[in-house]
Amino acid sequence: MDQESEAFYGRLKEELQNGTEWPSTYLYKFIVPSDSDKTDRIEAIFDNTGAVIETRKSKNGKYTSLSITVHLENPDKVIEKYIEVGKVEGVISL
Template sequence: MDEKNPEEFYKKLREQLTETSKWPSNYLYKFIVETATGKIDQIEAIFDNMGAVINLKKSKNGKYTSVSITVNLNGPDQVIEKYKEVGEIGGVISL
């Protein structure tokens, strides 16, 4: 994500999602977090009660965890809303 101008990033993302997907649709989020920080629980809570499928994969040394989340969403605005919620958790890398 463009850290310097997040609104421009979200504008481009909204345009891309509108052009390339039919909604509602499944969307795949990928995040990287430090394993031992409790941030995985915070991310999981954001997607709680949405029917999300969450897969976790630790790095080779176990210091980081890849969090992949597939969830059915109604449109680009809902995709962006979840990115913003996760973005409020410090130290999470969005892929």
């Protein structure tokens, strides 16, 4: 992980620790090019976590948005999932 990513995740962890009681429910939002392989890979990352995953294609069908609501134990678990999803090519995290 590069220094910029480390700094970002460090700030995110601090905000999550200070602003949320853990364990807690967290909402992830991602946008990916509409490719079933990419959405399947993201869904697999959250498999067996009890996550609720909603997908919606853009008007022209070129992109798919994913809203993933999942109950997690602590901020480290939130960041772990962001890092895993970040390995999927073309993903934009919101």
